Amino acid sequence: MAAPAPRRSRAALLAVLGGLAAWGGSRAFLFGGSDPEPGSPEAIERVKGLLLKADAVFFDVDSTVVKTEGIDLMGKCFGVMKEIAALTHKAMDGNVKFQDAMADRLQLMADHGMTRDGLEECVVKEGVPQWSPGVQEVVKMFHKQGTEVYLVSGGFKNMLYPLALELHIPQDKVYANEVLFDENGEYAGFDRKNPTAASGGKPKVLNMMRRKHGYKTMIMFGDGATDMDARTQGPAAAFVGYGGVTVRPNIKAGADWFIQNFQEILDVLPKGHAL
Numbered sequence: 566m567a568a569p570a571p572r573r574s575r576a577a578l579l580a581v582l583g584g585l586a587a588w589g590g591s592r593a594f595l596f597g598g599s600d601p602e603p604g605s606p607e608a609i610e611r612v613k614g615l616l617l618k619a620d621a622v623f624f625d626v627d628s629t630v631v632k633t634e635g636i637d638l639m640g641k642c643f644g645v646m647k648e649i650a651a652l653t654h655k656a657m658d659g660n661v662k663f664q665d666a667m668a669d670r671l672q673l674m675a676d677h678g679m680t681r682d683g684l685e686e687c688v689v690k691e692g693v694p695q696w697s698p699g700v701q702e703v704v705k706m707f708h709k710q711g712t713e714v715y716l717v718s719g720g721f722k723n724m725l726y727p728l729a730l731e732l733h734i735p736q737d738k739v740y741a742n743e744v745l746f747d748e749n750g751e752y753a754g755f756d757r758k759n760p761t762a763a764s765g766g767k768p769k770v771l772n773m774m775r776r777k778h779g780y781k782t783m784i785m786f787g788d789g790a791t792d793m794d795a796r797t798q799g800p801a802a803a804f805v806g807y808g809g810v811t812v813r814p815n816i817k818a819g820a821d822w823f824i825q826n827f828q829e830i831l832d833v834l835p836k837g838h839a840l
């Protein structure tokens with residue numbers, strides 16, 4: 566005779582679970598915070614406010630600051646661009662361990678003549694930046710408002726230093742990987758101790774910088790999943806997804822604010838603010 570009651574409670578339970586499932590999609594529920602739904606007008610307004618008070622902003626480089634992928638350019642220098650690009654895309658889709666993908670790609674280039682001299686020549690030949698439109702102005706405006714600007718990349722310092730120089734970002738604010746060579750200038754692996762040499766490298770760098778400088782508001786910009794990690798698995802207050810080169814559905818859906826053009830950021834930052 567107790568049958569109707571459990572049926573009713575089961576229905577009630579299902580209703581509650583259904584509600585939880587619907588709710589579970591929101592970051593507010595998952596992370597227990599009060600941040601608005603990624604991409605919502607409230608989330609975008611929140612990011613705009615944070616951009617004006619950020620202590621530090623962190624830019625991914627490949628397909629964000631520049632339209633290119635540094636390692637593909639290196640591949641081009643050594644005649645293995647197609648093979649390298651295929652490995653890069655495999656790594657981006659998250660199917661390969663980051664370290665393994667990097668070791669494979671570097672070894673492939675070493676097998677095709679990547680020595681210290683060869684890499685230096687490559688940087689000169691392919692290192693001319695193909696900027697994403699507006700990014701140089703964005704960096705300039707952040708500098709003007711007193712926000713520190715960092716480059717954080719899974720790419721290589723050799724390819725990034727010329728970009729950093731043009732953006733007036735000092736080398737100690739460039740976090741990226743390092744190719745190693747032996748005393749004869751032959752390829753000798755890469756620096757595996759580097760935070761960016763492993764999965765989860767970007768959140769790690771942001772955590773390091775927060776500890777070192779006591780930053781309260783940090784914002785990450787990027788086009789890929791490893792960039793969004795700085796927000797979901799790290800201390801970034803916001804993640805701005807950039808789709809000006811490649812639009813990735815997971816980034817478009819998960820970014821607090823997904824932009825197609827850096828002009829959208831310039832429209833928020835104060836113009837002509839004196840130093």
Ligand SMILES: [Mg+2]
Pocket residue numbers: 625626627628629787788789
């Ligand atoms: Mg990228």
